[in-house]
Amino acid sequence: MNENNQNATSYQGEKKHYVAIDCIIFGFDGQKLKLLLIKRNFEPEKDKWSLMGGFVKENENLREGSERILNELTGLENVYLEQLFTYGEAQRDPVARTLSISYFALINIEDHDAGLTKSKNGEWFTFDEKPPLIFDHDKMVNKALAHLQYKAALHPLGFELLPEKFTIPQLQKLYEAIYDKELDRRNFSRKILSTGLLIDTGEKYEGGNTKKAMLYTLDKEKYGSQFNDFHYFTPKGFF
Amino acid sequence: MNENNQNATSYQGEKKHYVAIDCIIFGFDGQKLKLLLIKRNFEPEKDKWSLMGGFVKENENLREGSERILNELTGLENVYLEQLFTYGEAQRDPVARTLSISYFALINIEDHDAGLTKSKNGEWFTFDEKPPLIFDHDKMVNKALAHLQYKAALHPLGFELLPEKFTIPQLQKLYEAIYDKELDRRNFSRKILSTGLLIDTGEKYEGGNTKKAMLYTLDKEKYGSQFNDFHYFTPKGFF
């Protein structure tokens, strides 16, 4: 029955399964939170929309696989990537029983290789515009969004979605996009600055037609060490 | 190469993988937080300690599998069970490449079938006494403990580890065991009661040799609806 050669302690009575990885890729364009999807030009479910995914290779670590799949669509490396959940309903994939490990990616939308993405039929959608997805991919997206909202409230996660240098108003816009709610400008600013995670670059943002905002960078040192601390970036009773 | 019959849209070029489920089972004995492990009387790694686990069956949902495996060792059903993380380093299992999906279980230690557990070579350990485990199971345990600490700080999770009726001092002992820190009795009591999750049963705990504490039950209704709310059961700056 089994394709492998057996030895005394192998798992010969057990069944094997297809295992896929699907990536939920979030980006931010300065105004809205977006999701990167692909229009499938291959079977199954050709011409429908889905998450970017792929099968786990024979000798590939899961993290490597997720990085490979993300890279194939965006050209990016060293991206914020976190394993989220493994979907394993026996009937979730009508073609054949397949497990899917979902990975959650946050990218600065300006950094990705737009040509590569286009060549793979990738497209960015706001949540308003998002088409229905194949299989249980809508469920995956919902869980990932909930996770983003949950985690960004407690940990300095949002910075991953912004350019290297950013202003506090930009960061606020991002948080407002994540939670679809407005925040008080003055309190937000003080709360963010009080974390000590931001370094003033001395530069000012060029582009606004009013007072130019100060540009900050992340203090990578503190960011790493404080990442698992609690920060409460959202107002009390926010949820 | 592949054992299945193929059709036009099957995944014939892809590799399949063994997929296991391992359960990290937490219990509380009134004083200490404990972990349920098994001494393996089967290969591989016979006579060593490991988590309770098993392979995912051909047509079994993952949640069903985790419930089956937990039930085999404890006799319990309807237990708090949460999928945690999927371990998939290519070399994590020296016998054959195997993915392992870890599940996190919280049980009331009094409820389980001690005879069944014993017959499966199961044993409860405090974290002080825990032996080294096979493969990457120590890593799984550490991640599960971190998750318990994280989640119990924000959600009313601890109740799962206590009997149906419990006292506030018992609940406090549990939190102190989870975090290995002492809490202020008076503030803890007020904080817990302010959640409105506890119902006074009118009874008193029999067993202490001083003043008998009041017995409470969970308000299941509120528990369900508030489970995803933030509660902050631990003091500020606790971590």
Added chain:
DNA sequence: CCAAAAGTGTTTCCGTTACACCCATGG
């Protein structure tokens, strides 16, 4: 009646909120 643990009350303090006010820029 004493020790030990449980329950209730109170003051202090600090972080959050909800504001007002000032500053810089382009048209």
Added chain:
DNA sequence: CCATGGGTGTAACGGAAACACTTTTGG
């Protein structure tokens, strides 16, 4: 010089922390 958005300051409020005090029970 004015509209718009960015930056800084502050009073009031509320929840948490740190206490003291009272009550119950067994020995």
